[in-house]
Amino acid sequence: MTKIWKKLVVIWLIAVIVLPLMTGMQVWAKTEPKQLDILFTHDTHSHLNSFTTIVNGEKKEAGGFAKLKTLIDEHKKVNSDTLVLDGGDFSMGTLVQTVYDTEAAELRMLGQIGCDVTTLGNHEFDYQSKGLADMLNAAKNSGDTVPSLVLCNVDWDAMEEAGLSEGQKQIQSAFEKYQVKDYVVVQKGNIKIAVLGVFGKDALVCAPTCELVWKDPVKAAKQTVEKIKKKEKVDMIACVSHSGTWDEADKSEDEILAKEVPDIDLIISGHTHSQLDKPIQHGNTYIVSCGEYGKSLGTISMTQKDDGRWKATSYELIPVSDEVNPDETTQAKIDALMDTVDINYLAKFGYTRKEVLAENDIEFNSLDEMSTRHEELNLGDIISDAYVYAVENSDNYDGDPVDVAVVPSGTVRDTYAKGEITVEAVYNSFSLGIGKDGLAGYPLISAYLTGKELKLVAEIDASISDFMTTARLYCSGLNFTFNPHRMILNKVTDCYLTGQDGKREEIQDDKLYHVVTDLYTGQMLGSVMDISYGLLSIIPKDKEGNPIEDLEEYAIMEENQELKAWVAIARYMQSFDDTDGDGIANVSEYYATTHGRKVVENSRNLVQLLKNPNKFFMLMIGIVTVAVLIVLLLIFFIRKVLRKRR
Numbered sequence: 001m002t003k004i005w006k007k008l009v010v011i012w013l014i015a016v017i018v019l020p021l022m023t024g025m026q027v028w029a030k031t032e033p034k035q036l037d038i039l040f041t042h043d044t045h046s047h048l049n050s051f052t053t054i055v056n057g058e059k060k061e062a063g064g065f066a067k068l069k070t071l072i073d074e075h076k077k078v079n080s081d082t083l084v085l086d087g088g089d090f091s092m093g094t095l096v097q098t099v100y101d102t103e104a105a106e107l108r109m110l111g112q113i114g115c116d117v118t119t120l121g122n123h124e125f126d127y128q129s130k131g132l133a134d135m136l137n138a139a140k141n142s143g144d145t146v147p148s149l150v151l152c153n154v155d156w157d158a159m160e161e162a163g164l165s166e167g168q169k170q171i172q173s174a175f176e177k178y179q180v181k182d183y184v185v186v187q188k189g190n191i192k193i194a195v196l197g198v199f200g201k202d203a204l205v206c207a208p209t210c211e212l213v214w215k216d217p218v219k220a221a222k223q224t225v226e227k228i229k230k231k232e233k234v235d236m237i238a239c240v241s242h243s244g245t246w247d248e249a250d251k252s253e254d255e256i257l258a259k260e261v262p263d264i265d266l267i268i269s270g271h272t273h274s275q276l277d278k279p280i281q282h283g284n285t286y287i288v289s290c291g292e293y294g295k296s297l298g299t300i301s302m303t304q305k306d307d308g309r310w311k312a313t314s315y316e317l318i319p320v321s322d323e324v325n326p327d328e329t330t331q332a333k334i335d336a337l338m339d340t341v342d343i344n345y346l347a348k349f350g351y352t353r354k355e356v357l358a359e360n361d362i363e364f365n366s367l368d369e370m371s372t373r374h375e376e377l378n379l380g381d382i383i384s385d386a387y388v389y390a391v392e393n394s395d396n397y398d399g400d401p402v403d404v405a406v407v408p409s410g411t412v413r414d415t416y417a418k419g420e421i422t423v424e425a426v427y428n429s430f431s432l433g434i435g436k437d438g439l440a441g442y443p444l445i446s447a448y449l450t451g452k453e454l455k456l457v458a459e460i461d462a463s464i465s466d467f468m469t470t471a472r473l474y475c476s477g478l479n480f481t482f483n484p485h486r487m488i489l490n491k492v493t494d495c496y497l498t499g500q501d502g503k504r505e506e507i508q509d510d511k512l513y514h515v516v517t518d519l520y521t522g523q524m525l526g527s528v529m530d531i532s533y534g535l536l537s538i539i540p541k542d543k544e545g546n547p548i549e550d551l552e553e554y555a556i557m558e559e560n561q562e563l564k565a566w567v568a569i570a571r572y573m574q575s576f577d578d579t580d581g582d583g584i585a586n587v588s589e590y591y592a593t594t595h596g597r598k599v600v601e602n603s604r605n606l607v608q609l610l611k612n613p614n615k616f617f618m619l620m621i622g623i624v625t626v627a628v629l630i631v632l633l634l635i636f637f638i639r640k641v642l643r644k645r646r
Contacts, residue, residue: 034235034304035313036191037082039072041115042242042270043292044086045093045123045413046100048109048334050322051293051428052417054366059417062319063294065334066326069113071297071318073327076114081189084114086147087270088197088242089121091135093293093413094428095353096337098345098440101131104139104146105337111146112330116186118147119197121242121270122207126433127440129167129211133174140178150197150240152182153220155213167211182224185232192234196224200243200253203271206410206470208523217243217253218260225263236265236302236310244272245280245287248467258285265310266302275317284309290317293414345440346423349567353424357573358585362592364416370409371469374484376598378591379415380474383407383430383569387444387516388476390568393575396558400543403497403513404454404477408521410470411442411565421587426570433520435562436552442518443555443562447540447548449515451507454478455495456538457525461598462491471524474597479504481599493601493612512545518565522551 050064076082090106091097099105110118124132139146159168183196198217204210225237243253250256254269259282267287269276275291279300290298296317302310342352365377387405391397414429433442449457461473462482481494497505497513507513517525525538540548548554556563576585 034191035301036188036193036236036304036310037075037079037299037301038085038238038266039075039082040085040087040268040288040290040298040300041068041294042087042240042268042289043089043121043273044106044110044294045089045292046091046097046106046431047094047293048096048105049094049338050320050326051094051414052419052425053293053295054364054415054417057363057366059419061322064320064326064331065109065113065294066328066331067320067324068294068297069327069330070324071320072114075299081191083186083188083193083238084116085195085238085240085268086110086115086118087121087240087268087289088119088199089123089270090118091121092123092126092433093431095341095345095424095431096334097431099337099340100440101127101134102138102344103337103340104135104142105334107135107139107146108142108144109330109334109337111144112333115147117150117184117195117197117240119150119240119242119270120199122199122203122210123432125207125210128209128434129165129171131434133170136174136178136180146178148184148186148195149178149180150183150195151180151199152196152224153199153215153217155215158213162213165211171212183228185234191236192232193236193238194228194232194234195238195240196221196228198239198241198243198257200241200271202244202251202253203242208520217241218257221257221264222261225261229263235304235308237263238266238268239264240268240270242270245269245274245276245289246272251467254287255280255282258282258287261285266300268298277317279312279315281312286310286312288315294320296320348439348561349564351423351570353422353427355423356420356584357423357426357570358421358576358587359580359582360416360418360421360587362416362587362589363418364591366415367412370412370472374466374472375600376594376596377474378594379412380407380409380472381476381594381597382416382572382587382591383412384474384476386569386572387565389572389575390563391444391446391516391556393571394556394558394563396556400514401500402477402516404449404475404515406457406478406515406517406521406525407474408470408524409465409472409474411518411520416587420584421573423570426573427566430518430566430569433518435519435555435564437560437562439562439564441564441566442520443564444516444568445519445522445540445551445554446556447515447517447522447551447554448512448543448545449538449540450509451511451513452509453538454497454507454513454515455492455509458482458495459489459492460538463488476597479597479599481601483601483603485602485604490613494599498597512541512543515540516556519551519555522554 047063048065050061096105183194186193198221241254245254246252254267262283264285269287269289273292274289276289280287290296299316301314303313304310365379384405384407388402391402413431435443458480465472480492482491499505576588579586
């Protein structure tokens with residue numbers, strides 16, 4: 001009887017105490033929300049090393065993949081299941097890009113710091129199709145861990161139907177070898193995340209050498225998300241997008257994406273170099289950006305809600321500053337890659353990367369000011385002047401003076417801090433592209449524009465660049481005054497040339513003027529007609545006034561080598577006087593101030609708003625007049641019909 005009672009007591013204890021506890025644990029396990037930490041970068045632009053720049057008017061050391069590695073590792077010590085994403089444009093910005101197609105340094109270093117997934121930006125196409133294909137193959141052949149690469153809106157069907165070009169075939173083969181996909185599914189602990197990649201419309205405009213055909217990014221993303229939901233059982237859908245955010249809502253591509261494809265939980269937004277101090281939220285979709293060049297590491301923590309969607313619980317942009325200790329192993333890999341640059345690239349131009357070109361005591365504008373201040377800036381002045389100097393002092397100079405040199409802000413990648421200006425600093429300030437010679441760096445090109453077209457160049461800057469800040473122009477030789485309050489395409493009130501004697505020279509509409517710029521800018525100027533649907537026309541011409549079909553053929557040559565834009569700047573730096581007698585040139589005091597090259601006239605006076613009307617003003621007045629007449633005729637007709645009915 002005692003044994004029976006003992007058994008009954010045990011059963012009772014299990015029923016009363018143990019089972020409820022187990023049930024409670026199961027309920028707790030079911031209700032405990034899933035949490036995910038995400039670290040992100042974008043637009044690092046080959047900035048593997050830390051660099052000196054101007055931040056809020058102060059000289060600072062910023063960035064560096066070895067420091068990013070330290071910060072990421074510290075985060076992973078707390079949460080080993082952290083997801084690391086990148087939004088593209090990981091290349092083109094420093095000297096290490098010169099071994100882009102042979103070493104794939106940028107993609108390999110993304111893998112080194114622990115990046116799980118990245119996508120392509122427009123600058124990954126700067127080395128043209130063969131360069132991109134070679135880079136992807138080099139990354140795969142390196143044996144290093146590299147991130148997954150996703151892109152959902154490449155239209156291979158359309159290309160195959162039209163017949164693949166040689167460049168398209170090269171990229172297709174490299175994509176297959178690297179295993180580029182529309183999306184990948186990443187497992188982090190008990191959480192599955194589908195990550196898709198998107199290449200934006202403006203990114204395509206900024207990739208003139210891209211041979212690929214693309215689907216509409218929003219439509220392709222929507223189809224990809226539908227496929228994910230149908231085929232995969234995932235907890236979250238994230239997107240690494242190279243589309244960007246803009247102030248204008250109808251142009252802010254990643255915000256449009258968030259609204260049109262609401263099932264995306266998180267968008268890492270690259271391309272516009274935006275730094276979002278808090279996420280942009282549309283519905284249940286969060287958009288995040290941490291700025292360019294790896295100056296900050298973005299962090300966001302998210303918690304899954306009862307309905308399966310996610311809520312941001314914390315968000316921070318961590319400065320990658322000189323207070324962060326670099327990871328030694330990562331830095332050693334970067335140093336080894338940088339050592340190849342002097343031998344394989346700079347030696348061709350007679351430079352080494354640490355060579356000092358000039359001493360600088362001038363406070364140059366920061367890169368940020370190029371997008372926030374629409375006026376003459378000394379950073380644009382010195383680069384445009386460098387073009388003129390280099391061409392007119394080249395061994396192959398033909399004696400034809402340069403009338404105008406043009407530099408858009410989008411081609412300038414960094415400023416010049418006070419102190420020593422090295423070859424590396426100059427290259428980093430203008431590091432884009434590749435020439436027909438296959439060497440890194442856009443060459444300078446020589447072309448001719450009519451006076452009428454030069455005036456249009458000024459008008460495009462005055463009217464368009466507030467909407468597209470990368471198109472802000474800085475000129476040597478071309479001066480203009482504009483009023484931002486006047487009607488679009490009628491903002492310029494005065495436009496003239498400054499000759500070599502410093503005197504004003506009136507522009508003749510039909511005269512041809514010698515213009516020097518870099519290859520990329522020349523290509524973009526030539527595409528103005530297409531972008532404006534024929535309303536605006538700027539056609540680069542040869543000396544006889546014939547339209548140029550291939551601007552690469554008009555690169556300025558020295559023997560068998562192109563004159564690169566960065567080399568032009570380097571030579572100009574070396575040309576300054578040695579004012580302190582230490583054997584090193586000193587940047588001219590001329591650049592301590594501005595010189596009326598671009599004058600802003602902030603007047604709302606009616607006379608000032610209407611003076612000097614151009615053809616676009618008259619066209620708009622005509623359109624408005626016709627529209628008013630049509631409305632009046634409609635009103636008259638409606639009133640007449642109503643009277644008849646009465």
